[in-house]
Amino acid sequence: MVDGKIIKGIGGFYYVDTDSEIYECRARGIFRKQKITPLVGDLVSISVVDEENKKGVVEEIHDRKTELIRPPIANVDxxxxxxxxxxxxxxxxxxxxxxxxxxxxxxxxxxxxxxxxxxxxxxxxxxxxxxxxxxxxxxxxxxxxxxxxxxxxxxxxxxxxxxxxxxxxxxxxxxxxxxxxxxxxxxxxxxxxxxxxxxxxxxxxxxxxxxxxxxxTPGFSSLTLDDVEESELKDYFIEFENFDGCRFGSKCVHENEPNCSVKEAVEKGEISKERYESYIQLLNEVRQNNRRY
Known part of the structure; x- marks a missing residue:
């Protein structure tokens, strides 16, 4: 087998760059049964079925260090x-x-x-x-x-x-x-x-x-937060980390709790009001998503 990286995927074909050649590959049916979709950026092992025409089959997808959903890209730094x-x-x-x-x-x-x-x-x-x-x-x-x-x-x-x-x-x-x-x-x-x-x-x-x-990657105008939990959203607003003196500690979601250092920082202008308003908007959306599922 030969190792390479998927550099493009179109209509079920995956183009794998092995540094010396680019092979047009199909993926093994087992991936579909396992509900695994090869992604651009995946490090893979392929078997070559037609060297002259550079055709192959994706046999193995190596572990991903990162995975984006939209856009669907793996192993991004x-x-x-x-x-x-x-x-x-x-x-x-x-x-x-x-x-x-x-x-x-x-x-x-x-x-x-x-x-x-x-x-x-x-x-x-x-x-x-x-x-x-x-x-x-x-x-x-x-x-x-x-x-x-x-x-x-x-x-x-x-x-x-x-x-x-x-x-x-x-x-x-x-x-x-x-x-x-x-x-x-x-x-x-x-x-x-x-x-x-x-x-x-x-x-x-x-x-x-x-x-x-x-x-x-293709452009798009909306993103969902289906995979984000209510309790973790605050961790993705990194400026909140500088204000950890909330009365309820790590359980504080910085919304209606008293003595919240994050809300106090917003009032003092130490945290952007616009960013905080985005956080509350996204928090409500995440709650709705969690109720739906």
């Missing part, structure tokens, strides 16, 4: 969460959903704000302030002015990185700017609905000239 300053409008609650799911997988998170040249309402500094004070690296970029493109390249070096974010924010455009060898289709944002058209139809790992590997 870092996530670049990409949102536009405007066009489409930036919704902080959606950004916080991405952050929660990335925190759940214990990924390093970098927030990338595209279209910085369109910041005619001075919203960039406010958004940077909210998330930098929460503990995240925030990088504004502009393809038009080449702002901070080099900083993004540094984030990608020697890592398997996933670009995640809604449609229309410029993920494919940014990848094309980072590496001129990429000729990814760039979508236009509808003037009528101000939302992006889906330009990436499948997840794919792309090798970078600057080093490392990046996953370009």
């Amino acid at each position: 870092k996530v670049l969460i990409v949102f536009a300053i405007k066009n489409p409008k930036l919704h902080l609650s959606l950004l916080d959903r991405f952050i929660v799911l990335a925190e759940k997988e214990n990924l390093e998170i970098v927030i990338v704000l595209t279209k910085a040249d369109l910041d005619d309402e001075n919203s960039l500094e406010k958004i940077k302030g909210i998330y930098e004070s929460s503990g995240y690296k925030v990088i504004p970029v502009s393809n038009k002015t080449k702002l901070n493109i080099d900083k993004i390249k540094e984030e990608l070096k020697n890592n398997v990185v996933v670009f995640a974010g809604p449609s229309g924010v410029g993920k494919s455009s940014l990848l094309n700017e980072i590496d001129e060898n990429f000729k990814l289709q760039i979508g236009e944002v509808s003037d009528k609905i101000k939302r992006g058209k889906h330009t990436t139809r499948h997840a794919e790992l792309l090798k970078l000239e600057c080093g490392g590997v990046v996953a370009d």
